[in-house]
Amino acid sequence: MTDTALRPPLESTRSLYVACWAVGSVLYGALIAAGYPLVGVAAFGIGAVTAVAIGRRSGRPTFDERDRAVLDEAGRHTVAAVGMTSAVVFPAMVAARALGHVTWPDWFYYAALFIAGLFVVWGVFVALARVRRR
Amino acid sequence: MESDLREHREREGLSQGDLAAAVDVTRQTINAVERGRYDPSLELALKLAAHFDCAVEDLFRLETPP
Numbered sequence: 001m002t003d004t005a006l007r008p009p010l011e012s013t014r015s016l017y018v019a020c021w022a023v024g025s026v027l028y029g030a031l032i033a034a035g036y037p038l039v040g041v042a043a044f045g046i047g048a049v050t051a052v053a054i055g056r057r058s059g060r061p062t063f064d065e066r067d068r069a070v071l072d073e074a075g076r077h078t079v080a081a082v083g084m085t086s087a088v089v090f091p092a093m094v095a096a097r098a099l100g101h102v103t104w105p106d107w108f109y110y111a112a113l114f115i116a117g118l119f120v121v122w123g124v125f126v127a128l129a130r131v132r133r134r
Numbered sequence: 135m136e137s138d139l140r141e142h143r144e145r146e147g148l149s150q151g152d153l154a155a156a157v158d159v160t161r162q163t164i165n166a167v168e169r170g171r172y173d174p175s176l177e178l179a180l181k182l183a184a185h186f187d188c189a190v191e192d193l194f195r196l197e198t199p200p
Contacts, residue, residue: 009151011160064159065175066166 013058014067020051079122086115137194140168142186157181 024047031040055062063071090112096102143153143164150168154161157178166172174182174194183190 007155009155009161010158011162014160060158064163065178066159066163066172069172 007060008058010058010060010062010064013054014062016054017051017062020047020054023047024051082115083119086119090115135170135173135194136197137167137170139164139182139193142188142193143168146186153182153185156185 024044027043027047028040031037031043093102093104093108097104143150148156150164151161154164158181159178163172163174163178167174167178179190179194183193186193
């Protein structure tokens with residue numbers, strides 16, 4: 001019997017890792033909503049630390065290359081969807097405001113700033129990735 | 135990409151889980167490669183070829199155009 005046969009399947013480690021993050025995140029939101037923010041933060045922290053410990057204890061990557069390909073694809077679609085939506089919605093809203101048709105609620109201003117910041121971060125990582133692959 | 139991975143695996147009497155453990159990926163990844171849903175990286179293709187003691191070209195080839 002090889003040593004690989006003695007190790008738990010990669011998908012078991014992956015499922016445990018994801019479950020810890022999920023349970024921690026759900027408790028975080030639920031406990032904040034229930035009026036116990038500090039307990040929520042503690043639950044999230046415990047979930048996060050447990051997940052990282054499970055990943056490290058396995059001694060190999062928690063996600064395999066197909067998992068990473070799936071995450072890459074989801075990330076690409078997210079960036080494209082947010083980018084294309086922003087490219088239509090924000091200029092349209094700026095024009096509508098300039099013409100006096102709408103007034104911007106505060107949240108819209110902060111959403112625009114957040115998305116602009118998001119794409120600055122994305123641009124920095126694109127530049128870094130290009131430099132690494134030169 | 136077309137694959138003969140399933141034939142090689144079954145010839146050796148391995149389950150998808152056995153092969154997955156041998157090359158350090160999930161069983162779902164082996165299943166996706168066999169079904170043509172996922173093209174393996176060069177690293178995984180080389181690991182699979184090494185496991186079956188054959189060339190990568192014996193396991194994978196470009197799809198023949200219709």
